[in-house]
Amino acid sequence: MSASKTSPDSVTSVPAQRRTNASDAAAPAVTARSDAAAPRSGRRRRAGKPQRSEASLGVLLGITAYSLWGLLPLYFVMLNPAGAVEIVANRVVWSLAFCALLLTITRAWPKFLAAIRDVRVLGTLATAAVLIAVNWLTYTYGVTTGHAIESSLGYFINPLVSVLLGVIVLKEKLRRLQWAAVGVGFAAVVVLTVAYGRLPWIALILAFSFGLYGFVKKRVGPKVDAASSLSVETAVLTPIAVAVMIVLGVSGQATLGNHGAGHFWWMAASGVITAVPLLLFGASARRLPMTTIGLLQYFAPVLQFLLAITVLGEKMGIERWIGFCIVWLALILLTVDMLRNYGQNRTLRRAAAAR
Numbered sequence: 001m002s003a004s005k006t007s008p009d010s011v012t013s014v015p016a017q018r019r020t021n022a023s024d025a026a027a028p029a030v031t032a033r034s035d036a037a038a039p040r041s042g043r044r045r046r047a048g049k050p051q052r053s054e055a056s057l058g059v060l061l062g063i064t065a066y067s068l069w070g071l072l073p074l075y076f077v078m079l080n081p082a083g084a085v086e087i088v089a090n091r092v093v094w095s096l097a098f099c100a101l102l103l104t105i106t107r108a109w110p111k112f113l114a115a116i117r118d119v120r121v122l123g124t125l126a127t128a129a130v131l132i133a134v135n136w137l138t139y140t141y142g143v144t145t146g147h148a149i150e151s152s153l154g155y156f157i158n159p160l161v162s163v164l165l166g167v168i169v170l171k172e173k174l175r176r177l178q179w180a181a182v183g184v185g186f187a188a189v190v191v192l193t194v195a196y197g198r199l200p201w202i203a204l205i206l207a208f209s210f211g212l213y214g215f216v217k218k219r220v221g222p223k224v225d226a227a228s229s230l231s232v233e234t235a236v237l238t239p240i241a242v243a244v245m246i247v248l249g250v251s252g253q254a255t256l257g258n259h260g261a262g263h264f265w266w267m268a269a270s271g272v273i274t275a276v277p278l279l280l281f282g283a284s285a286r287r288l289p290m291t292t293i294g295l296l297q298y299f300a301p302v303l304q305f306l307l308a309i310t311v312l313g314e315k316m317g318i319e320r321w322i323g324f325c326i327v328w329l330a331l332i333l334l335t336v337d338m339l340r341n342y343g344q345n346r347t348l349r350r351a352a353a354a355r
Contacts, residue, residue, distance in 0.1 A: 058287030062296040065280035068273075070303025073151075073312060075273055076143045078266055082255040084141040086248055087270065090256065091136060092234055092241035094271025095278075099231040102275075112228040121223055122232065128216040129233035132278075135209040142202045148308035149316065153192070154206025155301035156327050159334055160185040161211035169215070177337035181330045188326035195319030214293065217285050226282035230275060295338065298331070 079087055103109050115121050142151035163182055166172040174182070192200050220229060248254040256267050285293060305324075308314045316324075 054287045055292075058284045059292065059296065061280045062284035062288060062293060063299060065277045065284060066297050066299035067303065068277040068280070070300040071307070072139075072273075073143045073148050073304055073307050075266075075270075076140060077312070079263070079270075080144070081259070082263075082267065083253075084137055084144055085244060086254060086256070087140050087144070087267075088133065088136045089241040089244040089248070090267045091270040091274045092133070092237045093245065094268055095275045096231070096234040096238050096271075098271035098275045099227065099234055102227050103231060106227065108225065108227055111225055112231050115224045115228050115232050118223070121220060124216060124220050125224070125229060125232040126236045128213055128220075128229075129236040131209050131213040131216060132233060133237055135206060135213060136274075138202055138205045138209065142206070146312075146314060147202055148304060148312050149314045149320070150196070150200055150202045151206060152301040152304035152308060153200060153324070153327065154203035155210070155297060155304065156324075156331065157185055157188075157203060158207045158211050158297060158301075160330060161207045162214070163334070165211055165215055175337060175341070177333050177340075181333040181337070184326060184330035184333060188323050188330060191326055192320065192323035195317065195323050214285060217282060222286060226279045226286070229282050230278050234275075295335065 076087065082090075103112055115125065139151055139154075142148060142154075160182055163174065163178055167174060189200065189204075192203075217229070224232070245254065245256070249256075255263060257264055284296075288296075309316060
């Protein structure tokens with residue numbers, strides 16, 4: 001996504017806290033003998049290099065994943081006249097085909113089978129599959145029905161949801177700026193409810209479904225690699241997706257195969273277009289705390305918002321602008337808190353390493 005018990009994307013702040021405390025506790029032992037301090041410090045620095053490399057790779061993977069998600073509205077427009085249900089069903093089926101090919105090329109079938117045999121891992125990934133299916137369906141519906149701006153709002157408020165998850169699920173305590181950000185975010189939802197004339201349910205479903213998805217994926221951690229994890233998720237959803245495609249085909253509502261070769265291949269490409277960002281996200285989430293993930297995820301809603309008001313031509317009334325500005329204020333507060341807390345923790349780590 002510290003020395004504090006919470007983080008802005010607090011669903012994984014407890015592990016981070018434990019690692020920091022363990023490092024601090026170990027520092028006095030390093031300085032027990034001055035003649036041994038230099039060699040041990042050198043070993044510590046060398047041991048830290050792989051971690052920094054992993055973190056840098058995680059950041060790059062995360063930026064790429066969120067940028068690709070930010071461009072998804074353009075892809076969905078190209079799938080017209082397919083509806084949200086058909087698009088999501090195709091995404092699941094073609095994603096599984098892509099994952100099967102990937103597992104074959106990388107010879108990762110044993111890892112996939114091991115994940116299926118582990119009841120706890122399978123249950124966790126099945127939960128993640130349900131959450132991502134809800135997220136896909138809601139987002140696709142939003143973009144294809146002229147609600148791309150509201151869809152982008154869902155990912156703007158996702159960091160606030162991560163904070164709430166930390167409080168509700170992990171029973172964490174928030175810092176003052178985090179409480180301020182949550183309060184401002186709540187005010188933004190009220191303003192936007194008035195602006196839309198209804199609760200922004202598309203945004204809220206997107207924020208909570210993806211926030212919970214990230215939390216569940218983090219629970220799996222290093223037990224399952226990104227490709228196997230995604231393969232299990234899509235395998236869980238495939239029977240339902242196939243049934244939906246059959247029903248749509250029998251009822252004459254399917255567009256796959258009825259709108260030319262171009263439309264068919266664009267639909268088939270949903271496997272790659274869906275799987276690649278998720279694989280990148282999964283690989284990134286395994287390398288980064290949710291605090292960092294929370295910062296990186298701003299890439300997606302910013303791109304989605306810009307596409308909605310420029311390419312897709314959706315309108316923003318003054319009330320919506322006010323609501324979005326309040327949301328952005330909440331995100332600024334959250335970001336300031338993240339950076340300040342990160343700076344304090346880095347100072348503490350340096351002080352501990354120098355002992």
